[in-house]
Amino acid sequence: MGRARVRIGITAPGGRITPETAERARATAAGLYPDGRVELVFHPQCFAAHGHFAGDDDLRAAALIETANDPTLDAVWFARGGYGACRVAETVVAGLDEAARSKMWLGYSDAGSMLAALYRAGFAGLAHGPMVQDLCREGGEAAFARALAWLVDRDRSALEPGLRPGQKAATFNITILSQLLGTPLQPDLSDHVLILEEVSEHMYRIDRALFHITSNPDIRRVAGIRLGRCSLIPPNEPDFGQDEEAVARYWCERSGIPWLGRADVGHDVDNRVAPFGTVTPDAT
């Protein structure tokens, strides 16, 4: 067939996935790429359990370093979010070599802590986008296929449609970014379009986190904010009185950050791929 085999390493820096999910992922990938040129390489750490986490901090860090530094792998794909990447991010970055730097990386939500640390460290192949666990959502095959289309073929149809060539961008979950501010994981987002999304947070928490984010002097250097979907917002008691777009517009206006409209990302099966840094016209 002439096209190179693509080997994708998978680890879980936060929560675990089940072996059944991995098996389903392998089968789905085989169906999407019947020529067999895509191989999903699940690190056994994905299935480990240590309280909340897919293994303790040492195990999660070691598995990610091993996967990232493996020169026979082309990409690092995060298995899922949950919580835990912030605990290992500094250790991981310190342990990575040039093989890790040349890879593509894909994930979102809690994995954003890891992407932030890597972006700060100058990694170029990073993107926000669907993870393995998204396969378990209703209709999740579309998200799964979109992620692979990006990782395997850099298919531009997977990309968030509002990204502009030559314009730097970075995409984060609102709460995750909030919790990185002022830590050694906070990347320099000057002149970036900052794309934000949220899930399962009350409106008053979204408002508070946007106060936090837009009040940060370094964040105020972004080129603007675009808002992805804020889904599964629990009822506010009393009603908050503003929806997520009104809140985001408010904090943009108050902070002097340009409001740039909505974005096609979120904790759902329609979540698009949004690379960190500059999207170039000839990225395919």
Added chain:
Amino acid sequence: MGRARVRIGITAPGGRITPETAERARATAAGLYPDGRVELVFHPQCFAAHGHFAGDDDLRAAALIETANDPTLDAVWFARGGYGACRVAETVVAGLDEAARSKMWLGYSDAGSMLAALYRAGFAGLAHGPMVQDLCREGGEAAFARALAWLVDRDRSALEPGLRPGQKAATFNITILSQLLGTPLQPDLSDHVLILEEVSEHMYRIDRALFHITSNPDIRRVAGIRLGRCSLIPPNEPDFGQDEEAVARYWCERSGIPWLGRADVGHDVDNRVAPFGTVTPDAT
């Protein structure tokens, strides 16, 4: 009686209270101080409603400025927490005069955003402690009486018992402090004992917020951390594997911040008064 009348102004920078709560507070205060020397002055803004808030930002800010700058009032007591102080704190501080600076101030939870901004601005009479709304807790009269004992007589039996004379301290809700970091509200807590408490947050969120707080370079200059109560922690799925003290000890060790043990504060009727700054032996 010979003792001066104490007039306590009350506003609500976050959520509202009901007129019934105010009436009950007045009656309870009258019972506690039958000589009539304590007057609770509720600003009508306490009962206003604007979505989530006790009136819109302009109203909440104006009411607090009016109350704080009123030279006939001796103290500012926050009616309750909820959410909203961070939205008005900068406006309020900019509008305060010397009458505000000479007052005592008392509150906690969301009101911590206001206390932080005031402490940063050099205010000396600030304390974490029970609010009017605590009267509505089961057994809340004890918390209410403790707050008044501090505001009316600077009764040292109201104080958090681990405070040491000459040692600077500051007390915050974990999530509130996290959301202030890097904003214009973040106070300088160098050489302070930092007392933290939490309510209704999952263990993974407490862990994440303590990552955020203890990773902050300015926070790393504190003299140490003491942990108040973390109450009503929702079940973690799966079990987090560590309780709040283990998590706090972990982040202290990792960040090099001295762990100084537990503290008698929290979102409950036992919540003690913890002044910001230095407690002096002759503060009574």
